[in-house]
Amino acid sequence: MVSLPAILTPHAVTVRRLTGEGAHGPVHAGPVTLRRVRVEATTRLVRDRTGAETTSTARLFTRPEHGPVPPGSLVLLDEGTALERWATVISAAHQYTPPAPEHYDHALT
Incomplete structure (x- = not known):
């Protein structure tokens, strides 16, 4: 596993x-x-856990050892800067297609 x-x-x-x-x-x-x-x-249109379309303004990629961050969780972005804000996880997807690196891709508000 990479x-x-x-x-x-x-x-x-x-x-x-x-x-x-x-x-x-x-x-x-x-x-x-x-x-x-x-x-x-990055801004993109995604579906939340209920299937409704919503706008995602950021993506979070995590390593396998972090595990997925469940939808509805909070992520602090740009900590310590004027742009600091709490974003909500809209969706999480496990990405693993060898030989590409394994990771989790999260859409954030």
Whole structure:
């Protein structure tokens, strides 16, 4: 199994994984930093977990050892800059077609 090479994964993000639903809405786990990921600012039309079309403004690529970040989770983008914001994971897809590197591709709001 081949993972994304380090040269293609220069970023680190803070993630709060969705753990369920509570009386007041979504419940998220504590923040965890994922290192050696790739974030791309790109706009595209995607389908969410209910099948509705929505606009994604960023993509997050993670290595296999990070596992998928479930839809509804929060990802802190551009941490420490004027552009810092929390994005919500719209969808996650496992990508593995040898000899291409194995990874997860996440669409973010």
